[in-house]
Amino acid sequence: MNKLWRHVAGVALAGSATLACANFPDKPVTIVVPFAAGGPTDKIARDLAEALRKPLGQTVIIDNTIGAGGTIGAAKVARAAPDGYTLLVSHIGMATAPALYRKLSYKVPEDFETLGLINEAPSVLIGKPGLAANNFAELRQWIAANGTKVNLANAGLGSASHLCGLMFQSALKTTMTPVPYKGTAPAMTDLIGGQVDLMCEQAVNAVPQIEGKKVKVYGITSLQRLPLPALKDAPTLSEAGLKDFNVQVWHGLYAPKGTPPAVLAKLNAALRTALKDPELIKREEALGLTVVTDERLDPASHRKFVETEKTRWAKVIKDAGEYAD
Structure with a gap:
């Protein structure tokens, strides 16, 4: 009998999780910005939040969790419940933090689900x-x-x-x-x-x-x-004269590792819709930013891009000998 009840409970939980994914989002979504209000990343995140409201059908709240070069906010999202309601907008620091900081409480990109790049600056x-x-x-x-x-x-x-x-x-x-x-x-x-x-x-x-x-x-x-x-x-x-010199600050959208695939798919679809919003594009271009429209909008390509950037910057930082404890 106990085995039967455990089976029934398991089926019920699975059904509940499936229903939750199907109804996602049924409450406001929070975007953590790991930098101060008023800065470039905050401005980008707020514009994105506004553009995400319609495709998600929910309010999108900005939470500025600052400190330690953006790593405190990133760690907060890495530890958050993997349900799609806590997201992260961060910049190139996602790829450089592993080389800059000797002690990180999270791994990049292993502890995150990549949802797609937003722009390049x-x-x-x-x-x-x-x-x-x-x-x-x-x-x-x-x-x-x-x-x-x-x-x-x-x-x-x-x-x-x-x-x-x-x-x-x-x-x-x-x-x-x-x-x-x-x-x-x-x-x-x-x-x-x-x-x-x-x-x-x-x-x-x-x-x-x-x-x-x-x-x-x-x-x-x-x-x-x-x-x-x-x-x-x-x-x-x-x-x-500096042939092929190319340094751009890019921004991406992330969720905690383990977020259900169905939820990730909805978030990626919403991001793609938001980045086609004429008002968002206008605001980005006015700031000298380019909205991403290439394959890096795909989560897998975004992840590969972060890994490539991580390798690229690790060498530059190592050669410079600049680290934080």
Whole structure:
């Protein structure tokens, strides 16, 4: 009799789980953003949340869980119930954290279900207003002449500006003096004030300063120029002499490992619909971002892309010798 009841209970639980998947979502979905409100990733996540409301048929809530270069928020999602109601929007840090942090409470991508990439965000190389160099060729000569005297600002360990700066130094085969800050705002303030020399920062943050002629722009980090008025004359760094230089900050959507396949399929379908939303596309393009439309919208391709990026950045970080405890 006990065996019979266990069988019946098991069938009931399986039926309940199937019903839950069929009804998903029947309550609000939360997207964890592992960075502060008002920043680029937060803005992207909020725009995505708005575009997801219609295909999901539910409210999508943003939860900013910040700290340790985005790893606290990522860990929160890795530990969350695998039911599709707690998701993560994070950037390239998903691929770089394993190399940057000696102790992570989660594995990438093993502890997550990849749902698809959202966008790609190129950065721009900018300099203080008083810098003598007026173009990239002159800047390259100036860097060669000054070496470690050159101060290269970044917004903190694992930030887009930090990673781009590492790749820039690697491409030039030189070493500059890194100046880390606790965020983009103070780094940009000191660059405008001339306390530091250079910074490699996401276009979304740099364009207002370029438009106001508060900083000099030397190049774009993607392989394509950006169709923004402030950058109409700015070449790519590849065009300017760093052949094939390509550093873009990408954002992806993730769920906890073990989320049911039926739920993952619904979330991926909703993401694909959201990324076709004209209003979302308009907002992304206004920020200099490109919405992903290629195979990386497929969960398996997204996972493969993260693994490739993880390998790529591990070498750059190892060569630079920059880690966090």
